[in-house]
Amino acid sequence: MSAVKLTDIMKERQILSFELFPPKTEKGMNNLSGTIDHLCEFRPDYISVTYGAGGGNVGANREVCNMIKKAGTVPVTHFTVIRNTKEGIKSQLEAYLNEGVDHILALRGDFPRGENSTGGDFRYATDLVRFIRREFGEKFEIAVAGSPEGHIACRSLEADIEVLKQKQDNGADYIMTQLCWNMEQFKYWLDAIRKAGVTMPVDVGVMPVLDQAATISMALSRNGCVIERELSRIISKYWIFPNPFDKEPFDDALEQKKADFKKAGIEYTIKQIDRYRSLGINGIHLYALNKWRDITDIINESGMCTCV
Ligand code: FAD
Secondary structure, X not given: OOOOOHHHHHHHOOEEEEEEOOOOOHHHHHHHHHHHHHHHOOOOOEEEEOOOOOOOOHHHHHHHHHHHHHOOOOEEEEEEOOOOOHHHHHHHHHHHHHOOOOEEEEEOXXXXXXXXXXXXXXXXXXXXXXXXXXXXXXXXXXXXXXXXXXXXXXXXXXXXXXXXXXXXXXXXXXXXXXXXXXXXXXXXXXXXXXXXXXOXXXXXXXXXXXXXXXXHHHHHOOOOOOOOHHHHHHHHHOOOOOOOOOOOOOOOOHXXXXXXXXXXXXXXXXXXXXXXXXXXXXXXXXXXXXXXXXXXXXXXXXXXXXXX
């Protein structure tokens, strides 16, 4: 069994965690250890590390997990079934366990561009959860993804919630949520999953609003998330002309607008965190995007830090 059970901590209090991605360059990797040290000053309960669908970055993922362990925090590795065989999954998970990584976010992963299957032995995250429990018993604490607005490809929100229940029945321990800026929808979903018998703790994924193009693309490039009115007003107010995706924008006030947008975005993010916390959720999982300065502002001003 995992030495640290996050679900036990979640019974006592709301937890705090961060999400990082393995940098693609050596320079990025070197910088990341400093970022981890800064983030650890907030004594997060865990730091999770993304996994490239298809396993392309598995080496770097394991390296980052080890850096997190060395920094004294629990690493949670993300893991997907994309292009993974049963045998491949088993040997990768054994390698994680041998390195002391016994927390996992069990995902299906996004299909490779232009394809409409996982290209591996499993079709869904539910299959992966069942497989981990069958092969490894209680050795891993297992998180699964939940989408408050419904996964982009789901038949209906109700069907997606049934999938979540199936993940629980197959042995998952807690939920990490997809970004959701629509608070009314989040409340509806939270109520609906409880009514459907999903009792797993909910660790809310919060995407900090720091950059206009990134904010729009996070919402729309894959996830179909609603950009609610309060946020769309901020985007409009500081709109970079001709558009935030332009490589050479002609906006005279470019730098000022970027700075003003980030300031307003941080204030908005903090308000969102307040709203989530007041709903009695079990944790805040900040997508740190490998940044620590902006995250520091968010943590300090939100009063979320659990450090003494
Ligand atoms: P599933 O739960 O399998 O669901 C996929 C779709 O299939 C849904 O529409 C669901 O309703 C449907 N479905 C599921 N089971 C069944 C069934 N039995 N019958 C019929 N329909 C079914 N991706 C990465 O590649 N790497 C990462 O590191 C990563 N990190 C993430 C972190 C978080 C917190 C979240 C929320 C997502 C992350 N993702 C990551 C994205 C994720 O891989 C995608 O959202 C992916 O498209 C779905 O993964 P899932 O685990 O939710 O899939």
